[in-house]
Amino acid sequence: MSDKRLFELRQLTIRFGAHTAVNSLDLHVDRGETVAMVGESGSGKSVSALGALGLLPAGTEIQGERRFDGRDLDTLSARQWNALRGGEIGFIFQEPMTSLNPLHSVGKQLGETLRLHQGLRGEAAKRRIRELLAQVKLPRVDELMSSWPHQLSGGQRQRVMIAMAIANDPQLLIADEPTTALDVTVQRDILALLGDLRDRYAMGLLLISHDLNLVRRHADRVVVMRHGEHVESGPTPTVFDSPQATYTRQLIDAVPDGRPVPLQDDAKPLLKANQLSVTFPRPKPFLRPRPPAFVAVEPLSLQLRQGETLGVVGESGSGKTTLASALIRLLPASGEIHFADQRLDLLSGDALRRQRRGFQIVFQDPYGSLSPRMPVADIISEGLRFHHPELEEAAVAERIAEALRDVDLPPDCGRRYPHEFSGGQRQRIAIARALILKPRLLVLDEPTSALDRTVQKQLIELLRNVQTRHGLSYLFISHDLAVVRAMAHRMLVLKDGKVVEQGECEALLEAPRSPYTQALIEASALS
CATH class of the missing domain: 3.40.50.300 (P-loop containing nucleotide triphosphate hydrolases)
Known part of the structure; x- marks a missing residue:
């Protein structure tokens, strides 16, 4: 295995009862590399990432090999999993409102992950929280620290989730639709921030997204999935410029087009x-x-x-x-x-x-x-x-x-x-x-x-x-x-x-x- 190899899945198969959600997926992320998983909703992108980190419900059948930084993840104890998730591996979840605790302020939730993984408390924790919120371009940092999730817009909640994921300088960041709720200017800033963190710390980035324009600009390699199956993969320019699979071509060509039906002149x-x-x-x-x-x-x-x-x-x-x-x-x-x-x-x-x-x-x-x-x-x-x-x-x-x-x-x-x-x-x-x-x-x-x-x-x-x-x-x-x-x-x-x-x-x-x-x-x- 290459010294650059950080995260690897071999023949990953995930079943919910009789339903196979992911079938024999091979995927790897090297240090300092951005790998994007693309495909339609229900193709198995998020399930693959959640299954790789042991975040699926009890009773889910997971087969195959999962490795991180040379370690076999199947051998980890519950305590080791807890140290790994949120520490060496950060995860940006797709739906921030259901991932944030509605009963705790933004500052308290960020402080909790800093306390658990770094032991930071008091003023040291507050300084780090301010730094993180500023990194993800959130305004009025002191006011936001005392705010509750329901008081923030969807985009602001998403940025809080990103701040939590990068709080402990992870080696691997899994970003599940990290810019879904964000406007285009903040999308650009957030992806630039993630790219800067990746380069600065030689971090691996697994980007799950349906936004092909975003993937084309920021990913080094692309893995295309459909119905839980691997369709094709390769360097981003190669996949986008010369797709081998018909399904990949359909994804690339699926750009919103047309115009609204003209409005009647006498519309009231x-x-x-x-x-x-x-x-x-x-x-x-x-x-x-x-x-x-x-x-x-x-x-x-x-x-x-x-x-x-x-x-x-x-x-x-x-x-x-x-x-x-x-x-x-x-x-x-x-x-x-x-x-x-x-x-x-x-x-x-x-x-x-x-x-x-x-x-x-x-x-x-x-x-x-x-x-x-x-x-x-x-x-x-x-x-x-x-x-x-x-x-x-x-x-x-x-x-x-x-x-x-x-x-x-x-x-x-x-x-x-x-x-x-x-x-x-x-x-x-x-x-x-x-x-x-x-x-x-x-x-x-x-x-x-x-x-x-x-x-x-x-x-x-x-x-x-x-x-x-x-x-x-x-x-x-x-x-x-x-x-x-x-x-x-x-x-x-x-x-x-x-x-x-x-x-x-x-x-x-x-x-x-x-x-x-x-x-x-x-x-x-x-x-």
């Missing part, structure tokens, strides 16, 4: 906001005056017509999700909100609940928004049963099947539970739950962030077809400008809660006026 306004703003009071320190409230969204006005898609873009923490939540009364806000000729901001109780039939939201974190104790059919039908109790079981079952067909999932998956699905499949379940009520407005918060490119294309086409068929309006939040271009009629750019510019999507992307918008475009695949 469905949603309007006048001078809408959102502020959050800060906690009052002991024996000190209460600090000024945090302004998450400064006063703005917008309009969304029937059948129109408004793309909302901006860096993580810019106020995109906060704005969307305020528009559908999930957060308190100031200003006027008009929906279908109703003053939504004046409604409460039963009147507000009746209006909620007309708009639904697909949240950014599909796993966190799906009950782990309910089968998929019950999850999808819960809102339908609440708003339409008059429907008989046969009608409910038909609507469930229709919603599953809309998102390309078989009807028999309704008996299964969320943990049995990949991240991309869970996102489609969340979309089916929103579509089953046939709303007039759908708020889509990063709906494609967890999906590979081939499924993104299918989903974009699906959303276009549903919009045309039912005259749906979309408020489409995304950091992926290629997806926004394919979906949105108009675009609104937010930065630090302020509207930087807005206008027709294609015109704005072709000739942005703001330097901030220009930076977003340059950092994306559109540049």
